Every structure is written in structure tokens, then in C-alpha cells.
Amino acid sequence: MSGRTVALSDLLGRVVRDADGRKIGRIEELNAEISLEQGGSDYLVTGFSVGRFGPFDVIATGNFVQQLVRRITRATGYRRYEIPWDCMDLSDPARPRALRREHELPRAG
Secondary structure (H helix, E strand, O other): OOOOOOOHHHHOOOEEEOOOOOEEEEEEEEEEEEEEEOOEEEEEEEEEEEEEOHHHOOOOOOHHHHHHHHHHHHHHOOEEEEEEHHHEEOOOOOOOEEOOOHHHOOEOO
16 A cells, blocks of 8 residues: 655644635644554544634634634634545645635535
8 A cells, every 4th residue: 555654743733725725724633544454553544624713713723722712713603624535635744735625625513
């Protein structure tokens, strides 16, 4: 199997842009499956949770602050997307990009 290793710390908090280059949010979580094999295990990322805090996005960098801001912004337009692995371009981990336009991305509850 061909794969690429990228440190989680290099992705979490990174701004994600859509196929048109518009900012859609920051990577908040990675969803993974664990593949248990004899002699070890692999974690395979299956998707990304990307959220946007609207006007509070600049200050929402720490986990505590994100939780607080998320609660405050529910009424003011917090958006969260669940982007499947195959819809994300990580050829440059510092500048992740969704391969679809924002309105085509699956929204999270």
C-alpha cells in the first residue's frame, strides 16, 4: 500500500480552503480507523472535521478557547464540515485544500 506520513501536529489548526480558494475553516479533528496487523497497527485517516467560528476565528486557536467560542457562536453562524479523506489535497500539508466547493461539502450536525 502506498501512503504518506504527515504529523498530526502539522495539520491540526491549519486553515483549509475550498476548490475556489475560499477559506472554509480550520482542521479541528481527524477521524481515523485503526488497522491491527501482526507486529503492529496503522492509523488510517478517513476524514477531517473542519470548523469556522466566523468573527471569532482569529482568537480560536486553543482547545479551551475553541470549546468556549463554539458554544457562544452556535447562534451566530458556527459552521462545521466533515470532509472525507479523498476530498482533501494534502500535497502541501501547510496549505490543505478541499477538492470541492464549500457548498458541496457535507455539513456536520
